[in-house]
Amino acid sequence: MKGSPLKIVVLLLVLVVGISVYFASDRPADSRNSLRSNEKAEFGGALVATYRSEPAGYNSLVSIQAAVDVVRLLTQESLVRVNRATGQLEPRLAGEWTPSADGLTWTLHLREGVRFSDGTPFTSADVVFTFQALYDPAVASEVAGNFEVDGKALVVAAPDAETVTITFPAPYGPGLAILDGLPMLPAHVLGPALASGTFRDAWRAGTPASSVVGLGPFMLVEHRSGERLRFERNDHFWNVDDDGQKLPYLDAIELRVFPEQNAEILQLESGAADIVSDAIRPEDIPALTRRAEAGALQIVNAGISPDADGLWFNLVPDAAATASRPWLATTAFRRALSMAVDRQAIVDTVYLGEAVALFGPVTPGYGDWYVADLPKPPHDLAAARALLAEAGLSDADGDGMLDDASGAPARFSILTQAGHTIRQRTASVVQEELRKVGLSVDIESADPQTLVGRFGRGQYDTIYFGFQAGTIDPVGLGAFWMSSGPLHVWNPGQASPETSWEARIDDLFNQQATTLDRAERIRLFAEAQRLFATELPMIHFAAPRVTIAMNGRVGGARPSVLLPPVLWNAEQLFVATGAPGAPGR
Amino acid sequence: MTPGLAVFLVRRLLAGVLFVFVVSLSALTLASLSPGDATAELAIAGADAETLAAARARLGLDRSPAEQVAAWVAGLSHFDMGQSSRFGRPVSTLVFERALQTGRLAALALLLATAIGLPLGILTGSRPGGGLAGVVAPVSVALVSVPPLVGALGLLLLAATTGWLSVAQGALGVPTLALALPIAAMLERLQSQATREAMAAPDLVAAAARGVPAHRLVWRHAARQSLRPVLGIYGLVIGGLFSGSLAVEFVTSWPGLGRLMYDALVARDLPLIAGCALCGAVLIALGNAVADVMRAVVDPRARSAS
Numbered sequence: 001m002k003g004s005p006l007k008i009v010v011l012l013l014v015l016v017v018g019i020s021v022y023f024a025s026d027r028p029a030d031s032r033n034s035l036r037s038n039e040k041a042e043f044g045g046a047l048v049a050t051y052r053s054e055p056a057g058y059n060s061l062v063s064i065q066a067a068v069d070v071v072r073l074l075t076q077e078s079l080v081r082v083n084r085a086t087g088q089l090e091p092r093l094a095g096e097w098t099p100s101a102d103g104l105t106w107t108l109h110l111r112e113g114v115r116f117s118d119g120t121p122f123t124s125a126d127v128v129f130t131f132q133a134l135y136d137p138a139v140a141s142e143v144a145g146n147f148e149v150d151g152k153a154l155v156v157a158a159p160d161a162e163t164v165t166i167t168f169p170a171p172y173g174p175g176l177a178i179l180d181g182l183p184m185l186p187a188h189v190l191g192p193a194l195a196s197g198t199f200r201d202a203w204r205a206g207t208p209a210s211s212v213v214g215l216g217p218f219m220l221v222e223h224r225s226g227e228r229l230r231f232e233r234n235d236h237f238w239n240v241d242d243d244g245q246k247l248p249y250l251d252a253i254e255l256r257v258f259p260e261q262n263a264e265i266l267q268l269e270s271g272a273a274d275i276v277s278d279a280i281r282p283e284d285i286p287a288l289t290r291r292a293e294a295g296a297l298q299i300v301n302a303g304i305s306p307d308a309d310g311l312w313f314n315l316v317p318d319a320a321a322t323a324s325r326p327w328l329a330t331t332a333f334r335r336a337l338s339m340a341v342d343r344q345a346i347v348d349t350v351y352l353g354e355a356v357a358l359f360g361p362v363t364p365g366y367g368d369w370y371v372a373d374l375p376k377p378p379h380d381l382a383a384a385r386a387l388l389a390e391a392g393l394s395d396a397d398g399d400g401m402l403d404d405a406s407g408a409p410a411r412f413s414i415l416t417q418a419g420h421t422i423r424q425r426t427a428s429v430v431q432e433e434l435r436k437v438g439l440s441v442d443i444e445s446a447d448p449q450t451l452v453g454r455f456g457r458g459q460y461d462t463i464y465f466g467f468q469a470g471t472i473d474p475v476g477l478g479a480f481w482m483s484s485g486p487l488h489v490w491n492p493g494q495a496s497p498e499t500s501w502e503a504r505i506d507d508l509f510n511q512q513a514t515t516l517d518r519a520e521r522i523r524l525f526a527e528a529q530r531l532f533a534t535e536l537p538m539i540h541f542a543a544p545r546v547t548i549a550m551n552g553r554v555g556g557a558r559p560s561v562l563l564p565p566v567l568w569n570a571e572q573l574f575v576a577t578g579a580p581g582a583p584g585r
Numbered sequence: 586m587t588p589g590l591a592v593f594l595v596r597r598l599l600a601g602v603l604f605v606f607v608v609s610l611s612a613l614t615l616a617s618l619s620p621g622d623a624t625a626e627l628a629i630a631g632a633d634a635e636t637l638a639a640a641r642a643r644l645g646l647d648r649s650p651a652e653q654v655a656a657w658v659a660g661l662s663h664f665d666m667g668q669s670s671r672f673g674r675p676v677s678t679l680v681f682e683r684a685l686q687t688g689r690l691a692a693l694a695l696l697l698a699t700a701i702g703l704p705l706g707i708l709t710g711s712r713p714g715g716g717l718a719g720v721v722a723p724v725s726v727a728l729v730s731v732p733p734l735v736g737a738l739g740l741l742l743l744a745a746t747t748g749w750l751s752v753a754q755g756a757l758g759v760p761t762l763a764l765a766l767p768i769a770a771m772l773e774r775l776q777s778q779a780t781r782e783a784m785a786a787p788d789l790v791a792a793a794a795r796g797v798p799a800h801r802l803v804w805r806h807a808a809r810q811s812l813r814p815v816l817g818i819y820g821l822v823i824g825g826l827f828s829g830s831l832a833v834e835f836v837t838s839w840p841g842l843g844r845l846m847y848d849a850l851v852a853r854d855l856p857l858i859a860g861c862a863l864c865g866a867v868l869i870a871l872g873n874a875v876a877d878v879m880r881a882v883v884d885p886r887a888r889s890a891s
Contacts (some may be wrong), residue, residue, distance in 0.1 A: 053848075056673030064630045140639045142632060204673040225672065225682060226840025256754050258838045265753075266745050272753040394885065449621030449853045450626050457620075457687065467629060479631030487631045 012160050028130040030258050035199065041241065041556055045575030046252035049275040049567060050264045054229070054257045058212045058220060059190075059203040060183060061134055061141050066563060069181075072233050074570050075117075076183030077215035077238070079127065079164075080176050084568050087367060088176050088474055093122065093184055093238070097176060105167045106176055116186050117219045124158035129187035131156040132194065132390065139199050146476070147182055150514075154178075171514045172471045173521050176274040181470070186213045196568060208454070209560040216249040217571035229255040239571055245307065249556065249574035253567075268297065274551035275566045278546070279305070281421075282352040285375065288549045295552055302546040302559040306365035308358050309395035309466035311337070311424055311430065312538035314458060317498065321412075321461045325406055327391045328412055328461060334378065334536040336387035341433045342379040346541045350425045355515035355542040361480070362525075365561050368518075369474050371526045374533045386435050392575065396436055404437035411440040414452060418445035427464050455489070463489070469562065474512065474525050481509045481528065490537040501535050504528075552576070601870035605863060612862035613657055616651040616855055617646075621772050623670045624852045644670050646855075657859055666863070667856030670868050676860035679845060687841030691826040698768035703815070705769075706776020710811070711803040713781055721773065724801040734832035737763035741836065757824055764829055768822055776816055777882060779811035785810035786810070796877070817880050823872025827865050842868075 010156060010264035020472065028585055060072040073270060076311055079094040095351045096110035114122040134144050135153045147154060152169035159165065181397045189211065193202035203212055206516045209220045218231035239247045256273065267273035269291060279290060292299040316323040322329040328340035356364065362369045391409045391515040402410040424445060431441040454460050458486045470476055479485040483494040483502040497503035505528045548559040550566060555576040559565045624640045641647045645656065660667055666676035709718035740759045744750040750758035783789060784807050793802055831843035840860060849857035
């Protein structure tokens with residue numbers, strides 16, 4: 001080395017000082033201490049939301065990614081929507097509609113003067129184009145099934161530029177609510193891609209933001225992979241507030257990518273983010289509540305989640321799990337497990353009280369569809385032991401643990417999701433509870449891909465997992481309830497129902513889906529739930545409360561139990577500038 | 586360049602290419618053999634068998650692992666690393682963007698670690714029984730033994746509670762320190778040891794006896810002699826930086842190669858896993874090569890040893 005080492009050391013020290021100054025410039029502005037202002041909305045400003053993943057594209061017709069759906073909510077618009085706070089069907093691009101006498105055909109009248117974000121007028125041709133793309137076999141849309149009735153496509157026609165008729169292939173209980181979530185895409189932008197067979201690739205991530213044209217309240221202006229997506233106000237957005245002023249209120253929304261939930265919460269606490277992607281965890285509630293009491297945050301209880309995890313059994317005929325342990329597939333065994341587990345203990349220890357005990361797959365979050373008087377087996381260890389004896393398990397060797405008829409220990413495994421603390425803790429509580437009645441349980445944890453892979457190959461005894469509801473109407477749950485459904489998890493994809501009770505549930509489910517009378521639909525679905533509670537192919541223990549935390553300056557939020565809990569209503573969000581420390585970013 | 590050095594460089598280049606190829610192929614093969622695939626999210630959403638089959642065919646997952654690996658190698662021969670299913674973008678673009686971010690973080694961390702570790706090592710090594718050495722040595726030992734993940738979490742907690750460092754997105758403080766501090770500690774320990782040995786060498790003892798001032802002995806002579814063994818460790822340091830960045834980038838949400846690799850593994854995005862492994866292996870191979878060349882330049886014995 002040339003030169004004096006002393007000089008090098010001096011240079012290095014200068015470097016340290018320089019780097020320190022560089023870090024210091026990273027410091028955030030003083031943390032906010034804002035109070036929630038009244039709900040008088042103001043225009044302008046920007047909000048920052050975090051999300052745990054980023055979209056692989058901007059076209060929700062060809063992706064089921066949750067992040068793509070958030071982009072849809074911000075940049076696109078549907079003909080009608082189900083208000084996630086009230087559950088009511090609302091007019092959007094279709095201002096009004098009338099049904100035919102048989103209830104199969106609906107005539108929708110589009111709003112006048114609606115324009116895409118590039119200024120092009122929206123017409124019925126765009127509606128027809130969207131349905132063409134949706135059902136095009138070459139597009140192979142992953143969501144097409146959501147917009148089919150009885151496995152058949154809706155028939156869409158455009159008598160004139162402002163009118164659309166939609167004909168259902170069969171009676172359909174929820175009616176036009178089926179259109180919720182279907183964005184009306186710009187034929188003038190995506191038409192050539194559909195014609196040339198490149199529709200799937202047209203709006204992949206990396207596509208210039210300016211080409212993503214929509215009818216939603218915001219426009220995508222930037223996507224920096226791994227960092228953020230920035231959306232700015234769409235001046236052509238059609239909707240107005242109660243005072244007749246054009247929405248949205250905000251100038252911009254920034255979606256920052258934070259893959260880890262602790263990092264998200266840290267962003268919220270530090271004031272660097274206003275909204276986080278999901279409900280907060282029970283363990284975060286006390287600390288965030290203290291921040292809320294100081295005025296920096298708002299904590300809102302949105303209600304009971306429609307999503308509840310459950311323990312399902314491998315009831316596939318000839319499954320390896322039950323070949324040598326037939327008792328695993330008996331109804332008595334499942335009922336015994338349901339009675340052996342103290343649900344309140346799970347509510348108290350796993351959810352820290354932020355949940356309610358649950359006895360079926362439909363939670364109180366489903367409103368009218370929830371059956372409050374389902375059979376609720378009490379936590380009764382003696383009754384559980386009697387049922388286990390009925391299933392052929394007894395303590396043959398007197399070691400306190402049960403054995404089967406061949407003398408082999410009564411042992412099975414619960415496969416659950418690694419890294420999902422609620423699921424892992426619940427599995428541990430179940431393990432402990434079942435030990436009390438003499439059952440040995442092994443817990444296996446796996447990432448979702450491995451878990452799904454093992455589920456698909458039937459390589460499991462039981463699985464403790466959960467699925468996300470996209471809608472509150474049970475018609476969206478066909479994949480779970482119908483014996484042919486892929487999420488009929490205990491025995492999926494049956495060619496025809498393999499048990500009489502599954503055949504009956506199929507029948508009830510089909511009836512409720514095709515009945516137009518809502519009260520009758522509720523009755524039919526309740527009967528299906530009661531049958532489920534008797535057979536217990538899947539045991540549910542608790543349904544969590546959905547607690548939403550936001551910065552104190554977020555105005556206009558109507559938190560929902562469905563995801564995304566706040567951004568679904570982005571056009572109504574505003575910055576409460578009356579709150580102290582609420583500068584724009 | 587001498588013939589010996591040229592042969593040495595060619596050998597190192599070939600070994601580097603082989604290393605990169607083996608690492609990438611191993612990552613791709615292991616990932617394709619593990620249970621589950623990139624369609625899991627679709628399956629959890631309730632997609633029917635037909636939709637899942639179409640998605641698998643589109644992603645090339647309906648082929649055997651051997652065929653998938655062969656297709657990847659064939660694509661690589663014309664610099665096509667495939668398309669990421671998770672991000673919907675070309676793997677080469679994603680990997681390049683994120684490698685730049687990781688490179689930025691790693692370079693800053695390396696500079697910081699060097700700037701802290703070497704001077705401190707010279708100071709503590711020149712006065713082994715001094716007060717500074719008594720304080721620095723246990724701190725260094727503790728920092729060396731802290732895994733980057735734990736260090737990053739600790740720094741995040743410190744940043745959040747004190748406000749000394751920003752936790753905002755893109756803030757460099759926490760991730761840089763999380764990567765730099767263990768390396769600085771390691772460099773300090775090595776430099777301290779090397780300085781002690783240099784100070785005990787006969788020529789420096791004689792110089793001291795002749796009345797050469799202590800600061801001149803330390804900063805001009807001992808420092809120069811002791812830097813040589815420390816240089817050799819930089820290859821390992823660069824490798825450690827990239828492996829450490831996986832945990833640090835995830836915890837601190839830094840959009841670099843480590844986080845991209847994590848996302849790819851979680852999503853079973855095979856082309857992206859292979860692309861990240863390839864890029865990481867290239868960077869580690871380059872780091873090792875640079876360190877080897879530096880050693881070979883300053884110490885001819887290293888060439889013959891290689």
